[in-house]
Structures are given as C-alpha cells and as structure tokens.
C-alpha cells in the first residue's frame with residue numbers, strides 16, 4: 367500500500383465513475399406521468415411511448431431523425447446587429463442571449479440545414495422553442511431568407527418546422543419587420559415554383575402564425591399543438607365567453623379548415639417524403655430494399671432464356 371493506491375487511484379476512479387452516470391436517466395411524461403427511459407424516449411423522437419404525448423424536441427435532434435442517415439449540412443445565416451435598441455428589462459438583452467446560448471448550445475432560435483429525405487434533396491429550417499421561446503427576431507428573419515435563397519439556388523423544396531411564442535420583444539419594431547421580410551422570402555419560393563411545406567409544432571403563436579407559418583403550400587401539424595395568434599386565455603378574457611374544448615389545438619383547426627393534416631412525429635418523415643416527391647413530380651419513394659429474387663425464380667428465368675435461345679435456333 368502506498369500513496370498511489372491509497373489516494374490517487376480512488377480519486378481517479380471517483381472522477382470517472384461520476385461521469386459514467388448521466389444525471390437524468392428518466393423523464394416524466396407531462397401528460398400521463400409515466401417515467402420514460404431517456405434512450406427509449408430519444409429513439410421515439412421525444413414522443414411518450416405510453417400516451418403519444420409529443421414533448422419538445424430540439425431542431426438538431428429533429429434533423430437527425432429527418433434526414434437520410436441523420437446526415438445534413440448547416441446553411442450559414444448572416445448575423446444581425448446585436449442588441450440594436452440597448453434593451454433592458456430585469457436583465458440586459460445580451461445577457462439573456464448568452465444564457466439561452468449556454469442552455470441550448472445553439473447560436474439562435476432557428477437552425478437551417480440541407481440534405482436528403484428519402485433521396486429527395488431538400489432545405490429545412492426548424493425553430494427552437496427552448497431558445498427564448500423560439501421568438502422571431504432579426505436572426506430568425508435572416509434564417510428564413512437564407513433558407514429560401516438556398517432552396518431557390520439549388521431548386522429544392524423548403525420544409526419549415528415552426529415553434530414560437532411570437533415576436534422577440536427585445537428587438538421591438540425590428541422583430542415585427544420580420545413578418546413582411548419572411549413573407550417576401552416565401553414569395554421567392556412561389557415565384558420559383560418550389561414547394562414550401564410548413565410543419566406546425568407546439569406552440570406556434572403570435573407574429574409567426576401571422577406570417578411565414580401560415581403561408582405554406584401544405585400545412586401539417588403535430589397532434590395537440592397549440593396554433594394561434596392570440597392565446598385562448600386572452601380571447602376568453604376579451605369576449606367573456608367560455609371557449610369550446612380543444613380550441614386552437616391542431617385537431618380543432620383541422621376540423622375548421624386551417625390545416626391540411628395532423629400527423630404524428632414518428633410518421634412525419636414518411637409523410638414529408640411522399641408530399642415532396644409528389645410536388646416535385648418524382649416517382650414514389652421505394653420503401654426499404656427491393657426483395658431479392660428467390661433461387662427458384664432465377665433458375666426459371668435462366669431456363670426460359672435457354673429454351674428461348676434454342677427455339678430461336680430451331681427456327
């Protein structure tokens with residue numbers, strides 16, 4: 367026994383064994399309360415395996431499931447001027463930004479990428495609700511414009527996943543200006559005859575619903591997503607009337623003609639492949655590999671060819 371075995375080795379072991387155990391192995395479903403194993407939950411794209419409740423998913427995780435083999439290239443977004451209004455509430459705006467960047471590991475509230483889905487090349491943009499409520503500021507505006515320009519340049523459809531609490535109040539009027547800017551970006555796609563598909567996720571509200579999230583050629587939503595301009599509480603207080611059950615939820619909006627489809631997250635990729643291929647005039651995707659011919663059939667074909675040749679020779 368010496369200093370190394372008595373002191374150094376236990377210290378090293380304790381450091382490494384601590385790292386091996388992740389802090390949150392289990393996550394509780396907000397809807398049914400089931401404890402879900404983190405790996406199982408991630409494999410199921412953050413959808414509860416018991417009650418199908420759709421939990422939040424980051425744009426990066428979403429893209430890992432969306433693109434073929436999880437392979438995609440990020441599209442660069444020009445950085446806007448930082449804190450143009452020198453806004454301050456309880457904290458300074460740059461401080462809030464840094465906290466959000468640290469929490470999410472992302473630069474801003476939208477991620478733009480290009481890649482293939484079912485061998486169809488696309489450009490995709492996804493909004494991150496965990497980054498300051500996915501709020502639409504100048505960066506989000508720039509991201510949508512960059513995505514639309516990339517789609518037009520490469521002649522690819524654009525698929526956008528929306529999730530937002532509305533405009534970013536720290537940027538005041540400049541955030542509201544993103545509504546006409548993004549509308550022009552969508553117009554660019556339409557002029558180039560390229561499909562623009564919007565997948566609305568929980569929650570999509572405020573200025574986002576009033577601009578690019580409602581301008582798609584096809585609108586698909588995840589189940590039970592809240593989609594509105596003003597929230598149900600505000601409406602209830604204004605009109606002083608009880609609102610119907612499920613008001614402003616995806617299924618309610620589907621019934622009232624605001625959406626084309628409500629699709630589970632786990633089935634979304636296949637649905638998007640079908641829609642993009644259809645709109646891009648491509649044949650339907652082949653699911654899985656084509657079945658290999660059985661030995662019997664190959665033998666028959668070879669035999670038929672052989673007899674065919676013989677017959678030909680006879681003639």
Ligand SMILES: [Zn+2]
Pocket residue numbers: 395396397398399400414415416417418419
């Ligand atoms: Zn559940």
